[in-house]
Each structure stands twice: as C-alpha cells, then as structure tokens.
Amino acid sequence: MELFGSDIDWRRVIRHIARVTRHREAEDLAHVAVVRTLERGGCDIANPEAFLVKAAVNQAWDEHRRAQHPAAPIPFDPATYFLRDPRPLPDEALEAQQRLARVREGLKELSPRAREIFLMHRFDGLKYAEIAERLAISVSAVEKHVARAMQFLAQWTEGY
Structure with a gap:
C-alpha cells in the first residue's frame, strides 16, 4: 500500500507500535493514526513509518490519560437519554390479544x-x-x- 508517497512495511509498523505501547490493539492504533493523518491532509512526510508510529503512540498515551482521569467525560450516548418502556404500545397489545x-x-x-x-x-x-x-x-x-x-x-x- 502506498501512503504519503512511499511504501510502508505495515507489519513492522504494527510490531513497533505494539512494542512501544504494550497495547493489544496496535493495528487499531495504526489505523487511527492513518485516518487522522489523511483527514488533516497529511502528505509529503519525510519518514511516514516513523510518523505513523509516533502518531499511534501519542494516541495510546491520550487514551491512557483519559482513562486515568477521575473526571473523564463519559462518551455521550443518546440512547441513555431516551428510555424506552419495554411494554408494548397499546395498539401492539391489542393486535397481540386479537392474534391470541x-x-x-x-x-x-x-x-x-x-x-x-x-x-x-x-x-x-x-x-x-x-x-x-x-x-x-x-x-x-x-x-x-x-x-x-x-x-x-x-x-x-x-x-x-
């Protein structure tokens, strides 16, 4: 795969990320680094492998710091604010009674x-x-x- 104008040895990048971060999801970190770099228009990088490793390591550190912070914000999940009553709607209950x-x-x-x-x-x-x-x-x-x-x-x- 060609990225930033040069061939990258992905296995080596992922091994390096895993070794430096001791993170089990080294591939995920590498993927996030690539996506973020591309989103920011990253090109013409002199050493893309080193750049991606550093970006992945920084991502791992950010995740670690966020997880350790006592007031870490909980990701917003809209489903928690819209509680659904588990009971069937009145028309559904009527249909079920009729079928029964x-x-x-x-x-x-x-x-x-x-x-x-x-x-x-x-x-x-x-x-x-x-x-x-x-x-x-x-x-x-x-x-x-x-x-x-x-x-x-x-x-x-x-x-x-």
Missing part, C-alpha cells in the same frame, strides 16, 4: 388428539420422544400431528 384469540379459536378447530399433542409440545415444552412415550405412539406420529397443527394454525391466523 384467533389462535384459541383455531385450537378448538383441531382434532382433540392433534390439539393435545400440540399443546404438550408448544406449551408444556415436552420433546417429541416424551410425548410419544406418554401417549404410546411413534415419534413420527407426534411429528406429523405437530406439523399439521402448526400448518393449520398458520393458515388460520393468516392476516391477523
């Missing part, structure tokens, strides 16, 4: 066996093998009942 009522209606339309198996799986949290063992049927039969029930309920609630 529709699902209840759909459950009544299922065969008793399919409804029982579906509720055991989805609401009681039982695995297919557990349901099959309790009802003395095959796991495949349980899978088919759950799949049919889910497909029916998906179609039943479509548009809600």
